[in-house]
Amino acid sequence: MAVRITTTPVRVTVAVSGEIDHHNAAIIRYEADEAIQSALAPNVRIDFGDVTFMDSSGIGFVMGRYRIVNSYGGNVEVVNLTDRIYSMMKLAGLDKLVTLRKKTEKGL
Amino acid sequence: MKPINEMRLKIESRSVNEAFSRAAVAAFAAQLDPNIEELSDIRTAVSEAVTNCIVHAYADTLGPIYIWSGIYENGVIRIKIRDTGCGIENVKQAMEPLFTTSGGERAGLGFAVMESFCDKIKVRSKPGVGTVVTLEKQIRGREQTDA
Numbered sequence: 001m002a003v004r005i006t007t008t009p010v011r012v013t014v015a016v017s018g019e020i021d022h023h024n025a026a027i028i029r030y031e032a033d034e035a036i037q038s039a040l041a042p043n044v045r046i047d048f049g050d051v052t053f054m055d056s057s058g059i060g061f062v063m064g065r066y067r068i069v070n071s072y073g074g075n076v077e078v079v080n081l082t083d084r085i086y087s088m089m090k091l092a093g094l095d096k097l098v099t100l101r102k103k104t105e106k107g108l
Numbered sequence: 109m110k111p112i113n114e115m116r117l118k119i120e121s122r123s124v125n126e127a128f129s130r131a132a133v134a135a136f137a138a139q140l141d142p143n144i145e146e147l148s149d150i151r152t153a154v155s156e157a158v159t160n161c162i163v164h165a166y167a168d169t170l171g172p173i174y175i176w177s178g179i180y181e182n183g184v185i186r187i188k189i190r191d192t193g194c195g196i197e198n199v200k201q202a203m204e205p206l207f208t209t210s211g212g213e214r215a216g217l218g219f220a221v222m223e224s225f226c227d228k229i230k231v232r233s234k235p236g237v238g239t240v241v242t243l244e245k246q247i248r249g250r251e252q253t254d255a
Contacts, residue, residue, distance in 0.1 A: 021130075022159040023123035029213065053130075053148075055155040056217040064213045084148060091224060092205075092217055 003028055005035040011043040012036050014065075017050030020058040029061060033068065042074035049080030049103065058085070059092045066097045077101065111178030111186070113139065119173050121166040121191070123159075129175060130154040136177050137185050140247040149225035150185070150245065156218040157189040157241045163210060165193025165239060187243045195235035203231065 001018035014032045018024070036044055044065060051058070066076050077099035081089065086102050094100065115136050119125045130151040137150050154175075161173045176188040196202045203223075208216030222229050228244035 019127060021123075021126045021155055022163060023126050025213065053151060053155075055152050055159065056215045056221050057159070057213075059217055060213045060215040063215055084145070088221065091220065092215055 001028065003031040005031070007035065007039045007041060010041050011045055012039045012041050013045045013047060015047035015049065017052075019053040020051055020061065021053070021055050022057045025057040025061050029064065032061075032065060036065070036068065042069075042072070044069050044074060044076045046076065046078045047080050048078060048082075048085060051082075051085065054085050054088070056088075056092075059089060059094065062089065062094055062098060063092075066094075070097075075099070109180055111180055114176065114178040117175040119158075119175070121162045121169075121171050121173055121193075123162050125173070126155055126158050126162065129158045129173070133175065133177055133187055137179070137247070140179055140183055140185060141249045142247045143250050146245070146247055146249075150187070153222045153225045153243050153245075154187060154189070156222050157187075157243065160218050160241070161189065161191040161193060161239075163214065165191040165195075167194065169193075183247045183249065185245050185247055188240060189243075190238065190240045192238040195237050196231070196233040196239055197235050199231050199233050 001024045004015040006013045012035050016028055062078055069076050079101040080103050081100060082103060086100060089100055117132060119129060133154045134147050134151050158173060171193055174190040178186050201207055203219040205220040206216040208214045222243060226243045226245045230242040233239040
């Protein structure tokens with residue numbers, strides 16, 4: 001499990017790799033929030049391209065970041081989702097809160 | 109019906125064991141020659157059940173989690189995850205999507221995810237005694253799905 005952060009003036013990108021479960025989510029959350037808070041960028045992109053496993057803790061992670069970013073009017077997009085993770089997020093209704101993009105979608 | 113093979117595990121309710129327990133059950137399930145999707149379903153469902161034990165059953169304490177799994181002639185796998193923790197007052201409410209007693213970072217989707225990735229789920233719980241979650245899944249395997 002690792003978190004890679006890249007920041008531009010408009011966006012913080014949090015690229016997560018490995019497995020997201022309740023155990024790992026605490027560390028991922030800490031690193032993501034530190035980057036989001038220290039950057040002045042309004043928007044957050046969460047890149048799931050290298051995530052190999054996720055349970056509902058991953059959904060909680062996205063929801064939590066949405067609450068923070070939405071509180072100051074920013075947008076969250078979650079990109080590079082496998083079909084499986086995409087459908088789990090849809091099941092949770094995350095598509096109503098954040099932009100979800102599957103791995104195959106172009107324009108990234 | 110008697111299982112053709114079974115296994116038992118006892119782990120401590122430490123969150124680091126979430127990864128171990130789902131990997132262990134998946135390794136046992138591999139005997140049924142599941143496809144990648146089915147294996148992911150099992151890993152995810154076990155992860156949810158074990159996380160519930162750690163987060164809820166033994167919220168402020170450490171306790172044992174008992175995992176039993178059996179595989180059957182007809183390609184069914186049954187997984188039982190049991191704790192002797194606080195128990196659930198209202199099982200029906202606990203199983204409702206988005207219901208959580210944890211707030212904040214827990215989505216309240218553990219049971220919904222287990223339900224969507226398994227064919228059957230049974231939850232028996234008694235406050236102060238513990239909870240048993242039984243999951244059942246028919247493994248169709250590689251031949252049927254990858255052909």
